[in-house]
Amino acid sequence: MNNQIVSVDLGSNSFRVLKYDCLNHQIISEHNEVVGMADGLVDTGIISKEAIARVIKAINHSIEIINYNPKEAICVTTAAMRKASNSQEVLECLKKETQLDFKIIDGDEEARLTLLAVKYALKREKIESDNFILLDIGGGSTEIIVNCNENYQAKSFDFGIVTMTQKYLKSNDLQKDLENRKSEIKLFLDSLNIDFKKFPFVATAGTPTTIAAIKLGQDFFSYDRNIVNGITVNLEDLSFCLNILKNSSKDEITKLVGKGRVEFIEVGILIYKTIFEVFNKKESIVLDDGLREGVAINYCLTKCKD
CATH class of the missing domain: 3.30.420.40 (ATPase, nucleotide binding domain)
Known part of the structure; x- marks a missing residue:
């Protein structure tokens, strides 16, 4: 085979x-x-x-x-x-x-497959992976997964960096919407009745990996997932990135984050910051592994068994 x-x-x-x-x-x-x-x-x-x-x-x-x-x-x-x-x-x-x-x-399936990839990634990076909170900020939806040993609870929220940017490009309602989203996420977390203080906060997808790369001095053209994987970013790193974006030209930002991401990265960082606040966390482990890795691993586990 x-x-x-x-x-x-x-x-x-x-x-x-x-x-x-x-x-x-x-x-x-x-x-x-x-x-x-x-x-x-x-x-x-x-x-x-x-x-x-x-x-x-x-x-x-x-x-x-x-x-x-x-x-x-x-x-x-x-x-x-x-x-x-x-x-x-x-x-x-x-x-x-x-x-x-x-x-x-x-x-739900998107969350399951992304979680599968992240579990493998945490093991690969030799990071304790029994209990953790996982955030996956997508273009059209955001998934939050709470993993407890072999069990997990997941919820897909109907907002992402692209759709939220498009919705509020010409209005000033972004902060208000982020506050509403915060309440929505908090309801989900409260329903689980779990103390998250000792749960590491793990994040995947383009926004977290971009922030980690900038922290490491990389740009879009020198991006190395092997170095980014397992890096910890904190709220100061998010503020640092927002400051860079505010004081850079479009060409400079394009070099940092890549073509097609320039107009979305600021909203992505603000969504990420909002999740930090909901979880009351000061730092986040960043991984590049996500859905496509989960799809591959899932296939390997189910179809490639001898």
Whole structure:
């Protein structure tokens, strides 16, 4: 049996591909691109033709770079496709044009697969991983997972860096909405009746990894996930990044965070800061591993057993 698998995660803003070694649980190669699939989604309720064209271009590019058979890849897509009224039409188009067969997964499955990846990552980084809180800030949704040994509770919240940015780009209601989101998250946490004081706060996805990279003196072009993984960031690091953003030109910010992320990074940091406050935490462990790794590991555990 072939012990290699390719997993594809088509998110609201990012497109991520991974070639994974099931036997040794190691990444062979990876490719990431910003595709802006959720651009205009808040206003129109649909995935635009322009966004579809960007996704198709990114898929074809990834096939060249990673060298994989699109018919054999395990492909998932998340919040933007869950929300779009033309999602089935878009999926049919992508399959016809690229042969990638995407499955829309719900927030619960997204949380389960992301948690699976993070558990493996914590073990790899030799970080105690029995009890922890996990945050995954996406483009169209935000998942919070509370892991207690072999059990976990998860909730997907209907906001992300892209949708929140689009919604409040021309208004001053962002802080008010973040306060409302804080109350919503607190209700979920209170319902669990757990003392979180000794639970490490773990965060994955683009915003936390960008902050960790900036803290390490990296930029988008020198980003090294192996160095970022396991790094701790604190509230001062978030303030430092916000200050850099306020005092830098668009070109300087693009060099730091990458094209297609410039307009969303500030809102991402503010969401991250809000979660820090809800958890009453002063620091957070950052990991690059997320959904696409979870999809690959899940496949390895269920399909590659001898």
